[in-house]
Amino acid sequence: MSRPREFDIDVALNSAMQVFWAKGFELTSLDELCDAMGLGRSSLYAAFGDKYALYLRALDRHEEASALRLNEELTRPVPVREAIAAFVNRIIGDIVSGPGRRGCFIGNCAAALARHDRDAAARVRRSLGRIEAAFRDALGRAKARRELAPKTDIVALARFLTAGTQGLRLLGKVNPDRAALDDIASVMLRCFR
Numbered sequence: 001m002s003r004p005r006e007f008d009i010d011v012a013l014n015s016a017m018q019v020f021w022a023k024g025f026e027l028t029s030l031d032e033l034c035d036a037m038g039l040g041r042s043s044l045y046a047a048f049g050d051k052y053a054l055y056l057r058a059l060d061r062h063e064e065a066s067a068l069r070l071n072e073e074l075t076r077p078v079p080v081r082e083a084i085a086a087f088v089n090r091i092i093g094d095i096v097s098g099p100g101r102r103g104c105f106i107g108n109c110a111a112a113l114a115r116h117d118r119d120a121a122a123r124v125r126r127s128l129g130r131i132e133a134a135f136r137d138a139l140g141r142a143k144a145r146r147e148l149a150p151k152t153d154i155v156a157l158a159r160f161l162t163a164g165t166q167g168l169r170l171l172g173k174v175n176p177d178r179a180a181l182d183d184i185a186s187v188m189l190r191c192f193r
Helices: 009-027 030-037 041-048 051-074 080-097 105-112 118-144 154-174 178-192
Strands: none
Touching (some): 041 051, 080 118, 080 178, 105 118, 118 154
């Protein structure tokens, strides 16, 4: 009979996610993960499998949390331009204040692993697809409320907003200058005039 777990698996997974997000998969050591999670190697392996399996679970956890947060922001009872502006401004605020300088966890995975790792690439595609779908749904609601011109291509606009927000996060890793980021956001939001 196996012993019951003596740790909170969600807390441990969130801790691992923070380490991977800060350092990336390749530069994160098992010792760093064990220290952050408060686990020994055998407990880590028993609960999560190897480092790679833990990384994939951390990506899944991040995607779920991000999708929930984005949907909450885009379903607020405000005009779509205002909801998207608030979302973009939060991204910029996170970058300028520091935590956002790690970039997007999913974007970092895309740059580091997705080119040569099928599982990582699938998670990146799924995550970006969910972001695009959240924008598309919000834009569809806005179009129905006549906040957008009848001929607005909401699919193309959702793709543009997905690329724009990912670009902000990427640029913010190397240039956390608020004025530069605000310029980008301003151009993104012109789509709603």
